[in-house]
Amino acid sequence: FKRAHISFEEGMKCVEELLDTQIIEIESPLNFMIKSEFNIDTKKLLFTTPFLRFWFAFISPIYKGIKNKDYTEFFTLFENRKNEFIDFIIEELALDYIEDTFKEDEIKILGKYWNKDVNIHIMAKTKSDKINSNKKVKKEALNNLKDDCKKIGLKADIYVLFAKNGYTNELKSLKSETIRLFSIKSFRHLVK
Numbered sequence: 001f002k003r004a005h006i007s008f009e010e011g012m013k014c015v016e017e018l019l020d021t022q023i024i025e026i027e028s029p030l031n032f033m034i035k036s037e038f039n040i041d042t043k044k045l046l047f048t049t050p051f052l053r054f055w056f057a058f059i060s061p062i063y064k065g066i067k068n069k070d071y072t073e074f075f076t077l078f079e080n081r082k083n084e085f086i087d088f089i090i091e092e093l094a095l096d097y098i099e100d101t102f103k104e105d106e107i108k109i110l111g112k113y114w115n116k117d118v119n120i121h122i123m124a125k126t127k128s129d130k131i132n133s134n135k136k137v138k139k140e141a142l143n144n145l146k147d148d149c150k151k152i153g154l155k156a157d158i159y160v161l162f163a164k165n166g167y168t169n170e171l172k173s174l175k176s177e178t179i180r181l182f183s184i185k186s187f188r189h190l191v192k
Contacts (some may be wrong), residue, residue, distance in 0.1 A: 030109065159183065
């Protein structure tokens with residue numbers, strides 16, 4: 001609220017109004033799935049639509065320059081943050097895809113987990129109480145995901161990885177019922 005030069009109380013009224021009008025939503029990590037205490041500082045405020053996220057990430061902060069037809073700062077800002085913006089959209093698609101994929105054992109809890117040391121992009125619990133977790137694919141992605149789960153005391157039954165550009169042959173050879181690999185191509189059925 002400091003940046004807007006308003007008091008905490010005024011800021012909270014604005015947040016409540018934005019929540020009521022469904023412009024933003026509050027996202028919390030799934031602490032209860034790992035029997036961890038909830039920390040209020042871990043909540044995130046998210047814009048509910050991609051357009052609003054784009055506007056407030058790239059347009060609003062430099063509106064004056066854009067209004068004056070100076071787009072240099074916009075292109076620099078966009079170039080520096082586009083991967084972060086695209087990754088968030090892919091995470092949202094991945095959440096939808098996971099929900100659609102687990103029809104045989106329906107998802108009853110779906111979300112994310114984060115703290116200062118660990119960021120698991122997808123956590124899900126099915127009706128049969130299987131716990132699934134996902135982390136974006138990087139080098140050693142499966143091992144890192146398993147390590148992160150171990151750090152927070154989560155015993156995952158199924159590990160799910162999403163990749164923008166495919167997987168190494170070594171990782172493909174590990175694909176099984178407990179290690180599922182998806183790519184952007186997997187999202188095709190969401191748009192049909």
